Amino acid sequence: MALLFMILPLVGFAQHDLSDKPLKQNEPTAQKADIVLGMSGAFSGTSARLGSALYNGMSVYFEHINAQGGINGRSIRLQEYDDGYDPEPAIKNTLKLIEEDKVSALIGYIGTPTVTRVLPLLNIYDNKNLLLFFPFTGAEPQRQPPFSAYAYNLRPSYRQETRGLVDHLVNIGRDRIAVFYQADAYGRSGWDGVRRALKEHGLSIVGEATYRRGTPYDESFNQQVEILRESTPDVVISIGAYAAAAGFIRDSRNADWAVPIANISFVDSESLLGLLVAESSSSGRDYTANLINSEVVPNYHDDSYPAALEYRRLMQENDLEELGFVSFEGYLNAKLMVEILRRTGGDINRANIKSTMNTLVDHDIGIGERVHFSEANNQGLQSVYFNTVQDGHYVSIDDWSGWSPGVPPL
Amino acid sequence: MIGQAGVPVSRLFKKTLIVVVVLFGLISTSISILSAWSIYTGMTQEFDVKGHSIGSILAEASIAALMADNPAALQSTIDEYLGVEGVSHVLIADRAGDIVAHTFVPGIPNDIAQLTHNLKLDLVNHRAGTFDNDIHEMERHQNIVSPILGGEAGYVLVGMDKSLIKDQILSIILQQQGIVLLLMILSIIITYFLIDKISQPLTVLNRHAEKLASVDIENIDCFKHEIARLTSHSHDEIGELAKSFIFMEDALAESVKTLASNVAAQERINTELAVAREIQLKMLPDQATLKKLHKNVIVYAMVRSAKEVGGDLFDCFYLGEHGADSKTGEFGRKLFFVIGDVAGKGVPAALFMSMTCTLLRTKANNYSQPGDLLQSVNRELCVNNDACMFVTVFCGVLDLQTGKLVYCSAGHDSPFVLSPADGVTNLECKPGIALGVLDKAVYENGNHQLSSSDTLFLYTDGVTEAKDMEGQLYSVPRLVELLNGQLKANPETILKAVIEDIDRFADEAPQADDITMMAIHTRLDDKC
Numbered sequence: 016m017a018l019l020f021m022i023l024p025l026v027g028f029a030q031h032d033l034s035d036k037p038l039k040q041n042e043p044t045a046q047k048a049d050i051v052l053g054m055s056g057a058f059s060g061t062s063a064r065l066g067s068a069l070y071n072g073m074s075v076y077f078e079h080i081n082a083q084g085g086i087n088g089r090s091i092r093l094q095e096y097d098d099g100y101d102p103e104p105a106i107k108n109t110l111k112l113i114e115e116d117k118v119s120a121l122i123g124y125i126g127t128p129t130v131t132r133v134l135p136l137l138n139i140y141d142n143k144n145l146l147l148f149f150p151f152t153g154a155e156p157q158r159q160p161p162f163s164a165y166a167y168n169l170r171p172s173y174r175q176e177t178r179g180l181v182d183h184l185v186n187i188g189r190d191r192i193a194v195f196y197q198a199d200a201y202g203r204s205g206w207d208g209v210r211r212a213l214k215e216h217g218l219s220i221v222g223e224a225t226y227r228r229g230t231p232y233d234e235s236f237n238q239q240v241e242i243l244r245e246s247t248p249d250v251v252i253s254i255g256a257y258a259a260a261a262g263f264i265r266d267s268r269n270a271d272w273a274v275p276i277a278n279i280s281f282v283d284s285e286s287l288l289g290l291l292v293a294e295s296s297s298s299g300r301d302y303t304a305n306l307i308n309s310e311v312v313p314n315y316h317d318d319s320y321p322a323a324l325e326y327r328r329l330m331q332e333n334d335l336e337e338l339g340f341v342s343f344e345g346y347l348n349a350k351l352m353v354e355i356l357r358r359t360g361g362d363i364n365r366a367n368i369k370s371t372m373n374t375l376v377d378h379d380i381g382i383g384e385r386v387h388f389s390e391a392n393n394q395g396l397q398s399v400y401f402n403t404v405q406d407g408h409y410v411s412i413d414d415w416s417g418w419s420p421g422v423p424p425l
Numbered sequence: 426m427i428g429q430a431g432v433p434v435s436r437l438f439k440k441t442l443i444v445v446v447v448l449f450g451l452i453s454t455s456i457s458i459l460s461a462w463s464i465y466t467g468m469t470q471e472f473d474v475k476g477h478s479i480g481s482i483l484a485e486a487s488i489a490a491l492m493a494d495n496p497a498a499l500q501s502t503i504d505e506y507l508g509v510e511g512v513s514h515v516l517i518a519d520r521a522g523d524i525v526a527h528t529f530v531p532g533i534p535n536d537i538a539q540l541t542h543n544l545k546l547d548l549v550n551h552r553a554g555t556f557d558n559d560i561h562e563m564e565r566h567q568n569i570v571s572p573i574l575g576g577e578a579g580y581v582l583v584g585m586d587k588s589l590i591k592d593q594i595l596s597i598i599l600q601q602q603g604i605v606l607l608l609m610i611l612s613i614i615i616t617y618f619l620i621d622k623i624s625q626p627l628t629v630l631n632r633h634a635e636k637l638a639s640v641d642i643e644n645i646d647c648f649k650h651e652i653a654r655l656t657s658h659s660h661d662e663i664g665e666l667a668k669s670f671i672f673m674e675d676a677l678a679e680s681v682k683t684l685a686s687n688v689a690a691q692e693r694i695n696t697e698l699a700v701a702r703e704i705q706l707k708m709l710p711d712q713a714t715l716k717k718l719h720k721n722v723i724v725y726a727m728v729r730s731a732k733e734v735g736g737d738l739f740d741c742f743y744l745g746e747h748g749a750d751s752k753t754g755e756f757g758r759k760l761f762f763v764i765g766d767v768a769g770k771g772v773p774a775a776l777f778m779s780m781t782c783t784l785l786r787t788k789a790n791n792y793s794q795p796g797d798l799l800q801s802v803n804r805e806l807c808v809n810n811d812a813c814m815f816v817t818v819f820c821g822v823l824d825l826q827t828g829k830l831v832y833c834s835a836g837h838d839s840p841f842v843l844s845p846a847d848g849v850t851n852l853e854c855k856p857g858i859a860l861g862v863l864d865k866a867v868y869e870n871g872n873h874q875l876s877s878s879d880t881l882f883l884y885t886d887g888v889t890e891a892k893d894m895e896g897q898l899y900s901v902p903r904l905v906e907l908l909n910g911q912l913k914a915n916p917e918t919i920l921k922a923v924i925e926d927i928d929r930f931a932d933e934a935p936q937a938d939d940i941t942m943m944a945i946h947t948r949l950d951d952k953c
Contacts, residue, residue: 102504131501154497198530203500207525210496225530238531 049092050085050356052077053112055105055133056125056151058097061229061258064286065341069123069151070095072345075329076353086356094118098129100229100256105129109136113143120363121147123348126281127154127201128228137165146368148355149348151341152281153311154204158394167372168394169348169386170311176279177208177252178215179399180309184250185216187419189275193222193248195239195263197255201228205254205279222246232258232290236266249420250275257283261290261302268302275418277307284308284402284409285339292407303404307412310400313382314411315343322347322381340409350380351395437620445616449609456605457598464594472511472567472585473560479506479515480571483581487517491525491578499526506583513566513586516541519579522548536563541582548576626655626663630670637674645678698772702730705775708782709739718743721825722760725916726943727924729887729936736767736774736816737885737939738782744822745790761789763820764883764943765837768859777814781806781860785820795820795833796868799860803835807864815861819854819883828875828949833868835860838889841908842873843880843919849908852881877949880916882908884923887940891927894934899927916944 054073056066070093077091085091094116096108105124112118113136121137124130130150134157137145147166150157153173157166184192194209196202202225213219224239240263243251251267253260253276260282267276278287291302315323315338326346330338356363358371375395378386386395402409412418483503490498503515507528516527516537522545527533533541540561561568567585633652640648655667706728715724724741741762763785767774784802792798799818806816819840821832832852836859839852854871875881884904891899907926911919920942927940 127497128501128504131497155495156498156501159493159495198528199504200497200501203526204497207496224532227530236531242532 047087047089049090051092051094051116051118052120052122052352053109053116053118054093054095054121054123055098055108055112055129056095056123057100058095060099060101061231062100062126062256062283064257065100065125065151065281065283066095066097068283068285068337068339068341069125069345069348071330071333071335072326072342072347073123073349073352074345075326075333075335076346076349078333079329080353086353087360091353091356093122100126100129102128102132105133106136109133113140113145118145120352121145122149122352123345124150125152127152127156127204128199130154131156131200134162134165138162144363146363148352151344152201152204153208153279154200155207156200163393166393167368167388169351169396170280170344170394171397171399172208172394173204173254173279173281174208174211175397176309176311176399177205177254178212179401180252180277180279180307181209181212181216183401183415184277184418185213185218187415189249189418189420190216190218191221191247191249192218193224193243193246193251194220195224195226195243195251195253195255195260195276197228197259198225199228201281202254205252209252209254221248226255226259226263228256230259230262232262232265234259234262236263237270239263240266240270240272244270244272244274248274250277252277252279253282254279255282257286257290261287261294264291264306265294265302268300268304273305275305275307277309279309280311280340280344282308283339283341284310285337285341288404288407288409291404303407306404307418308402308404308409310340310402311396311398312340312344312347313384313398313400314402314409315340320382322350325381347380347382351375351378351386354378354380437624438617441616441620442613445609445612449605449612453602453605456601460597460601461594464597465590468511468590468593469567469587472587472590473569475509475511476560476567476569476583476585477571479509479512480569480581480583483515483517483583484571484573487573487581488578491517491519491573494519496525503528511585511589512583514582514584516582516584517573517579518545518548518582520548520577521545522579525579537566537568537582537584540568544570544580544582548580623663626659626667629655630663630666633670642678642681645674649674701772701775705779706730708779710741715741718760721948722823723916723946723948724760724762724943725920727920727941729924729940731770731887731936731939736769736778737765737887737941738767738778738816739764739883739941739943740782740786741943741945742786742789758825760823760825760945761820762823762881762883762943762945763818764840764885764941765816765818765820765835765860766885766887766939766941767814767816769814773812773814777806777812777816777861781816781818785818793822794870795822795831796870799833799835799857799868800866803858803860803866803868804864806861810861813861815859817859821881823875823881823945823947825947826949828877828879828947830873830875830881832871832873833857834871835866835868838884838886840881840883841905842875843882843908843912844876845878845912846876848912849905875947875949877947878913879947880912880914880919881945881947882919883943883945885939885941887936887938888923888927888942890938891931891940892934892937893930894932899930903930916946919944 054070056069057063058066074093077093081090094112096111098104098108112121124133124147130152131154137147149169150166153170153176155172156162158168158172181192192209192213194206196206210220222243224242226239251274253263260278264276267274288303295302313320315326317323326343327338355371358374359367372388373390375386375388380386384396384398388395401412403412483506486502487499499517503517503526506512506515514528517525518541519525524541559570565586565588567587569583571581573579573581629652649671652667652670656664709728715726718724718741726739728737741760744759744761765781767778784805788798788801792801799820817837818835819837821830823830832854834854835857839854842850842852852873855869857868858866889899889901889904907923911922923942
């Protein structure tokens with residue numbers, strides 16, 4: 016299964032030989048120094064696929080740009096390190112990227128607990144003018160002062176995702192909402208998002224259960240199922256990583272609990288689906304029913320989006336068959352990063368970035384919704400997309416009425 | 426485990442082993458109790474301090490995030506403290522008492538939920554200051570509640586895992602027990618070798634003592650050698666004991682040597698005494714000599730000696746010069762006979778007896794009257810008799826033609842006359858003083874006319890004083906009674922009958938004194 020997600024190494028060197036393919040070496044053609052971007056993410060542990068997918072999505076686009084001559088003749092090099100979705104290694108990796116690799120910017124960090132711990136470092140390294148671009152998390156710390164000054168987000172926040180979910184669910188009458196969440200800052204962000212959204216409807220969370228970060232799929236989640244089931248919710252919103260989220264879905268269904276379970280974008284929908292499909296085929300029970308997934312990028316199979324077409328083409332050109340929302344988000348991150356590099360001439364610092372970012376108003380990255388940054392807004396996209404699984408694939412939920420409590424489950 | 430040292434090691438070691446085990450048990454128990462107590466109090470105190478510190482720090486650090494209503498930031502902050510040893514959970518509640526961040530998995534336990542519910546009521550009802558670093562003890566946890574901004578912004582609850590204290594106590598006690606056990610095993614091994622070392626010399630001494638009984642005392646020096654080194658090697662009680670052993674063996678060897686030489690001397694004396702006894706017996710006439718006397722007389726004598734050389738004597742012979750008939754000059758008419766008993770036993774008695782025998786034999790022919798003879802012999806015996814020896818004697822001269830008997834007694838039992846016509850009669854005579862007592866003693870003669878076929882029975886007190894098993898004496902009446910049955914018997918038959926009767930009487934009782942008997946049967950000459 017690990018081979019499903021392969022890393023396409025960029026120019027220079029790659030730290031992780033996760034690919035079974037020969038490295039595609041592109042020697043720098045220009046005399047000018049590379050633009051080095053640093054990434055720390057989960058390339059091992061229970062969220063390893065997340066790191067690979069995001070990395071692949073970014074690297075196919077940087078590769079594409081490098082092949083066209085880079086930015087003003089400078090190649091883009093993505094230096095990545097593994098933190099296993101743990102805060103401590105994430106801090107060490109960041110220090111290494113800053114001190115040793117002398118990166119121009121940080122990009123594609125993964126996870127709330129990791130990012131929230133790295134942000135204060137950027138504060139400390141204020142004089143280095145380092146910025147964190149497009150972290151793969153919807154948490155608030157990098158969206159709000161004081162750390163909003165050190166980060167730019169592309170994806171919508173968890174609050175937006177959870178609000179979207181809560182609003183739709185409450186509207187169709189599913190107002191008893193319970194939360195299954197990871198016992199850390201990520202889980203708390205999602206929990207907080209649900210709480211806030213419910214509060215606007217005059218509601219509160221009816222039940223909650225947690226799991227420890229890094230809990231593998233094989234572990235039992237019966238306790239959590241039991242705790243949540245006691246509160247008799249209409250729906251469970253799951254703020255988890257794919258392994259635990261899939262485990263929780265498995266144990267819920269095994270307990271004959273068909274309650275709709277909604278996941279948010281961080282879950283890595285393809286990885287989640289992969290585990291559930293495998294479980295379905297081995298046990299004969301359908302674990303993919305009654306699932307709702309919120310996404311922060313549109314469906315990459317939708318040909319009406321030029322970005323989706325280009326993403327699929329680049330992935331195909333690089334023999335990366337496993338497409339997904341995460342790698343598509345990586346591709347979009349890279350695409351916007353390249354645009355920023357172009358606009359700044361490759362020289363990124365906090366002095367010039369603000370003005371550059373402020374020029375990114377109504378910028379089209381090929382997904383319909385246009386990117387918009389402003390002085391007060393460090394998040395480019397605002398739209399949240401909702402999908403469900405049909406016949407082993409994610410399809411958009413266009414009509415929520417089918418999810419009303421009275422309607423029999425799909 | 427006890428090894429070659431055998432019984433002494435085994436017992437010593439067992440005793441020591443019990444002492445060691447009990448001692449170590451006491452040490453280990455007291456150390457464990459002390460450690461458990463000090464660890465418990467120390468760690469409880471440490472947990473208090475730690476919980477308070479973390480609570481206070483978190484209360485301070487949470488203010489901004491609480492104000493900004495940013496639970497993710499709060500969660501991020503409290504997650505950092507979950508790694509601190511002893512911290513089992515952290516919880517933050519906002520000013521309304523609602524939990525906005527916590528670390529529980531899979532959910533908030535009931536007891537904590539109850540606690541937070543009560544705290545929420547406190548907050549709502551009393552507001553600030555109602556709790557200031559409260560400690561809520563639960564079965565497994567110690568919950569320290571720290572107010573944020575005096576409770577106005579909420580509170581932090583830090584849970585310390587008390588089971589860690591128990592685990593720590595258990596782990597340290599196990600380590601201690603392990604060390605004590607190791608030390609105990611080490612001590613037992615050392616004790617074993619030490620006791621073995623101490624007991625080895627003891628075992629040597631023990632074996633030495635056992636072998637002592639069978640060792641040749643002549644080779645005692647070689648034998649001593651095996652413990653001699655202990656005296657030089659062990660300068661302690663063992664060495665002293667070995668010295669005592671050697672001293673004892675030397676003394677033993679010396680006394681055994683003395684004993685051996687004494688035994689040898691005794692044996693030599695015994696041999697000489699046996700020779701002396703033989704010589705003594707040879708001085709008395711044997712049966713063959715007595716038989717030669719037979720003419721008008723039949724003489725039979727018997728001596729049964731007690732163990733040592735004794736002093737009984739008898740003799741019987743025809744008188745020579747004076748024994749010859751004055752008219753016919755016929756030799757062998759007068760028969761001299763004597764029986765005696767020297768007082769005492771042993772060599773002096775034997776010598777005195779020899780002297781008496783010799784004097785009687787040599788002087789008998791010189792005196793026609795037995796009284797004169799005894800008077801003469803008495804004088805001789807009294808000369809230089811510093812040892813105050815004396816001898817009782819009965820002697821007589823029998824005229825074989827007439828049956829006239831002249832006799833004299835020097836303190837001896839008078840003989841019996843066995844007459845077929847008159848039965849047994851005691852020969853009347855004046856007792857007289859034993860020879861060797863008084864040099865001027867005078868001995869009177871007695872006269873008796875024997876009939877033909879009369880038998881004169883002489884004896885020493887060994888006959889009448891023979892003892893049975895109960896110490897009863899054979900006695901004169903019993904002798905007389907026996908003799909009454911033997912009136913017509915010849916002398917040999919009489920004596921054998923008496924000795925058989927004595928044997929029956931004495932049974933297994935040892936013979937205390939010489940038994941001497943002599944019987945003279947007369948067959949008077951028809952010519953008389």
